[in-house]
Amino acid sequence: MLTRRAALFGAAGIAAAPLIATAAKAEEAMTPVAAPADLSKLKRIKRELVAPPFVHEHEQVAPGDPRIVEFEMEIVEKEIEVDRGAYLQGMTFNGSIPGPMMVVHQDDYVELTLINPARNMLQHNVDFHAATGGLGGGALTLVNPGEKTVLRFKATRSGTFVYHCAPGGPMIPWHVAAGMVGTIMVLPREGLSDHKGRPVTYDRVYYIGENEFYIPKDEKGNYKRYADVGESYPDTEEVMNGLIPSHVVFNGAVGALTGDKALTAKVGEKVLFVHSQGNRDTRPHLIGGHGDLVWEHGKFSNVPDRDLETWFIRGGSAGAALYEFLQPGLYAYVNHNLIEAVNLGATAHVKVEGAWNNDLMEQVVAPTEMIS
Numbered sequence: 436m437l438t439r440r441a442a443l444f445g446a447a448g449i450a451a452a453p454l455i456a457t458a459a460k461a462e463e464a465m466t467p468v469a470a471p472a473d474l475s476k477l478k479r480i481k482r483e484l485v486a487p488p489f490v491h492e493h494e495q496v497a498p499g500d501p502r503i504v505e506f507e508m509e510i511v512e513k514e515i516e517v518d519r520g521a522y523l524q525g526m527t528f529n530g531s532i533p534g535p536m537m538v539v540h541q542d543d544y545v546e547l548t549l550i551n552p553a554r555n556m557l558q559h560n561v562d563f564h565a566a567t568g569g570l571g572g573g574a575l576t577l578v579n580p581g582e583k584t585v586l587r588f589k590a591t592r593s594g595t596f597v598y599h600c601a602p603g604g605p606m607i608p609w610h611v612a613a614g615m616v617g618t619i620m621v622l623p624r625e626g627l628s629d630h631k632g633r634p635v636t637y638d639r640v641y642y643i644g645e646n647e648f649y650i651p652k653d654e655k656g657n658y659k660r661y662a663d664v665g666e667s668y669p670d671t672e673e674v675m676n677g678l679i680p681s682h683v684v685f686n687g688a689v690g691a692l693t694g695d696k697a698l699t700a701k702v703g704e705k706v707l708f709v710h711s712q713g714n715r716d717t718r719p720h721l722i723g724g725h726g727d728l729v730w731e732h733g734k735f736s737n738v739p740d741r742d743l744e745t746w747f748i749r750g751g752s753a754g755a756a757l758y759e760f761l762q763p764g765l766y767a768y769v770n771h772n773l774i775e776a777v778n779l780g781a782t783a784h785v786k787v788e789g790a791w792n793n794d795l796m797e798q799v800v801a802p803t804e805m806i807s
């Protein structure tokens with residue numbers, strides 16, 4: 436009997452085969468011929484990843500010599516309700532959209548164990564934009580269900596960089612549009628610096644991953660729901676190729692960062708917002724606030740921009756913005772394509788506590804009826 440998995444590999448494999456074959460050949464070509472690097476003298480540290488918008492424990496200034504930083508991620512294919520009645524057959528790194536943010540320092544070695552459990556249907560891998568060679572690691576990490584692999588790469592450049600699944604051919608955009616995108620932040624060893632090269636630190640860091648989804652509708656205009664990721668593929672591909680997303684969201688769902696899941700901060704705290712988009716351009720804006728220092732491209736060797744109102748994140752990148760909150764209140768952090776923010780979902784809230792500053796803003800006259 437032809438199982439759904441075999442059918443899917445067959446169907447998807449026709450189109451995907453050339454690129455997967457290329458990846459396999461690339462792997463052959465890149466199988467190390469030199470002796471393995473001797474890193475036995477380096478210290479190792481294991482970091483437990485946490486789900487976004489939160490980020491695992493880390494130091495902002497490197498505590499010593501470069502280390503090998505170990506991470507483990509499991510790939511989870513699962514259905515996710517991205518809005519009421521709208522279900523995505525999602526593919527995730529570690530169960531979350533976006534995948535967890537990793538933090539290391541420049542010249543550290545990232546050692547990732549990538550697990551594709553047997554219950555999954557599809558082949559996956561990871562392409563780190565922070566890595567050099569081997570399709571960003573994509574050529575060396577292609578794992579079938581029931582397999583795991585370990586990749587090590589040296590983080591030679593500082594900055595925020597996306598990582599994503601890229602298993603070949605039309606599987607690449609599908610896996611990314613199904614949620615397989617995350618970010619690694621490679622901090623300079625001395626930590627972040629401002630526009631004059633002076634050290635700056637953050638009190639909190641939040642990772643906001645923006646994704647757009649392409650959920651098919653039936654002839655009555657209702658969202659269709661599928662038994663598994665394989666069944667969703669043909670309809671989803673058709674919607675994807677129309678390039679009009681059904682949802683544009685932060686952290687995997689409409690309202691994932693609002694209400695009781697709003698981000699929090701206090702007046703006087705400096706908050707670093709890391710924002711990624713794996714596939715499509717976007718333009719973050721903090722309503723009522725600013726970007727004090729913005730690394731729009733996310734690369735910390737460049738001088739940060741100052742005082743920005745809106746910044747631009749290119750599809751396939753992650754940027755970082757540092758802001759010191761000066762007023763309390765509920766701030767909306769949006770994609771300033773306001774149709775995408777309000778109607779399609781790309782809105783987060785930041786609940787800020789502290790004392791109001793009348794010098795910065797004051798209601799001189801409350802709205803009052805005009806008497807003519």
Ligand SMILES: [Cu+2]
Nearest residue numbers: 559560600610
């Ligand atoms: Cu994948």
